[in-house]
Amino acid sequence: MSLLSVEQLRVAIRGDDGVQRELVSAISFAIASGQTMGLVGESGCGKSLTAMAILDLLPKPQALRSGGKILFKGDDLAQLSPKALRQIRGHKIAVIFQDPMSALNPVQQIGRQIIEVLKLHFPQQSRAVQRARALELLTEVGIPAPAERLNAYPHQLSGGMRQRVMIAMALACEPELLIADEPTTALDVTIQAQIVRLLKKLQEKNGMAMLFITHDLALVSQLSDHIAVMYAGKIVEYGPAATLFSTPRHPYTQSLLAALPGAGHPPKSPLLSLEGQVPSIENMPAGCRFANRCRFAENICKRSDPVAEVSDDQLESSEQASVACHLWRSISS
Numbered sequence: 001m002s003l004l005s006v007e008q009l010r011v012a013i014r015g016d017d018g019v020q021r022e023l024v025s026a027i028s029f030a031i032a033s034g035q036t037m038g039l040v041g042e043s044g045c046g047k048s049l050t051a052m053a054i055l056d057l058l059p060k061p062q063a064l065r066s067g068g069k070i071l072f073k074g075d076d077l078a079q080l081s082p083k084a085l086r087q088i089r090g091h092k093i094a095v096i097f098q099d100p101m102s103a104l105n106p107v108q109q110i111g112r113q114i115i116e117v118l119k120l121h122f123p124q125q126s127r128a129v130q131r132a133r134a135l136e137l138l139t140e141v142g143i144p145a146p147a148e149r150l151n152a153y154p155h156q157l158s159g160g161m162r163q164r165v166m167i168a169m170a171l172a173c174e175p176e177l178l179i180a181d182e183p184t185t186a187l188d189v190t191i192q193a194q195i196v197r198l199l200k201k202l203q204e205k206n207g208m209a210m211l212f213i214t215h216d217l218a219l220v221s222q223l224s225d226h227i228a229v230m231y232a233g234k235i236v237e238y239g240p241a242a243t244l245f246s247t248p249r250h251p252y253t254q255s256l257l258a259a260l261p262g263a264g265h266p267p268k269s270p271l272l273s274l275e276g277q278v279p280s281i282e283n284m285p286a287g288c289r290f291a292n293r294c295r296f297a298e299n300i301c302k303r304s305d306p307v308a309e310v311s312d313d314q315l316e317s318s319e320q321a322s323v324a325c326h327l328w329r330s331i332s333s
């Protein structure tokens with residue numbers, strides 16, 4: 001059984017005009033214990049809404065889950081009582097966001113903030129044990145001089161250090177799943193790499209699963225067992241990371257890969273750079289959402305929306321993989 005299984009999830013927002021528009025359209029993926037799934041896509045494609053839906057943190061009443069299931073260890077999160085859901089969120093599932101400053105309390109010392117999390121999850125622990133654990137966590141996430149930093153306020157730390165504190169707080173509840181939504185996007189490249197290495201190391205040590213959300217395919221390739229590529233609210237390709245990199249099937253995945261530095265083309269090669277815009281939710285085409293930017297598009301693409309198909313070479317193996325493109329067979333052969 002998967003740790004987390006998202007089945008045909010739909011998220012919609014209700015506009016001021018009262019019309020409901022779908023921002024996440026029937027997406028499905030699964031994460032096994034201890035594994036990492038990378039959810040990749042341009043900003044606005046629905047990645048963060050997916051994370052918020054899993055955590056039941058959608059901004060209500062504007063945004064709502066309009067369909068599908070989210071199963072955590074087989075339990076449908078939508079069927080749980082608010083109390084049971086709180087037990088899972090923050091305890092079994094933890095989250096880190098792009099901007100740690102907004103998640104940290106600016107007027108509370110970071111040691112205190114970690115201890116607050118520990119109090120909530122391990123109320124039976126003595127204050128001394130909690131303090132020792134807070135120190136241990138700061139050490140574990142690579143904060144230098146952790147004993148002094150316990151008394152620091154968030155603004156006294158750099159962006160990278162604040163993200164390390166957020167990771168320490170997430171780890172404090174010993175989650176089985178960590179959702180990391182663009183955790184390194186606000187950081188410079190060197191710090192980004194350090195945080196990614198740290199997450200990987202902690203994950204191996206603690207055996208937690210991770211849903212790593214990013215717009216950066218190169219970043220996710222260093223971490224993920226599986227990758228789901230999202231475009232305009234849909235997962236267009238999903239599969240083991242190695243397969244997705246060696247034999248991308250969807251034209252969108254192909255262009256993302258071709259644009260990576262070191263892909264063997266100048267990054268702005270005219271054949272491979274994506275012209276045109278992502279369709280807006282007011283104006284979703286009836287056919288393939290990528291058609292206006294796809295160099296392989298044919299008539300059928302404009303008429304009918306491709307359904308995710310299991311790709312042939314996966315039929316024999318137990319690995320899940322799919323691609324939503326009418327022409328993937330002829331394109332990838």
Ligand code: SF4
Pocket residue numbers: 250251252288289290291292294295296297298301306324325326327328
């Ligand atoms: Fe391109 Fe057609 Fe495939 Fe869409 S369905 S990605 S337009 S080839």
Ligand code: MG
Pocket residue numbers: 043044047048182
């Ligand atoms: Mg986002």
